[in-house]
Amino acid sequence: MLRRMDFFDVPVILEIENRCFKNPWSAFAFWELMSNExxxxxxxxxxxIIxxxxxxxxxxxxxxxxxxxEKEERRKGIGTRILQDMLEYGASNKKRRAFLEVRRRNCAAxxxxxxxxxxxxxxxxxxxxxDDAIIMERLMG
Ligand SMILES: CC(C)(COP(=O)(O)OP(=O)(O)OC[C@H]1O[C@@H](n2cnc3c(N)ncnc32)[C@H](O)[C@@H]1OP(=O)(O)O)[C@@H](O)C(=O)NCCC(=O)NCCS
Incomplete structure (x- = not known):
């Protein structure tokens, strides 16, 4: 089930974040984004949470x-569902493009x-x- 992130989710999210990234975000970074409308x-x-x-x-x-x-949950379409939901959110807010930065060495991503x-x-x-960042972009729709 996809749902909005809650402040109470942050400890579990940090555990996943620390397993997934060499330079993980802090709890503060998550709190700050959740507070940004x-x-x-x-x-x-x-x-x-997976x-x-x-x-x-x-x-x-x-x-x-x-x-x-989570590593053991990958290649089951979960990343796709998360990304699609965020793209739909952008489209429903009349955004015409999506963009991101990704590590040059992160071939999987x-x-x-x-x-x-x-x-x-x-x-x-x-x-x-x-590392360098590759900037990637796509049009909506
Ligand atoms: C990138 C990430 C979110 C993908 O999540 P996921 O749930 O495994 O993605 P999906 O199962 O929806 O994959 C969809 C397609 O993406 C591509 N893909 C996903 N992981 C891949 C990999 N390791 N190598 C090559 N292609 C990959 C494939 O085309 C895959 O389709 P397929 O499984 O039918 O071949 C996940 O690998 C992850 O959490 N990585 C660590 C964190 C990270 O680097 N995040 C990106 C930060 S910019």
């Missing part, structure tokens, strides 16, 4: 900020976004302390 934060949960996504509305675009799925019709449109050098 332009941001859309969701979790996929059955009995427990994935989550965060996105923000920015001018004519929706910015996909983060998607993560780049394949995932390409599968969802995102194209590479640029590079931000040293965007991360140890």
């Amino acid at each position: 332009d941001c859309y934060c969701i979790v996929m949960a059955n009995k427990k 994935g989550y996504g965060m996105a923000c509305l920015e001018e004519e675009k929706i910015h996909i900020l983060n998607i993560a799925v 780049i394949s995932f976004y390409e599968r969802h019709h995102f194209n590479k449109i640029g590079v931000k050098r040293r965007y991360y302390s140890d």
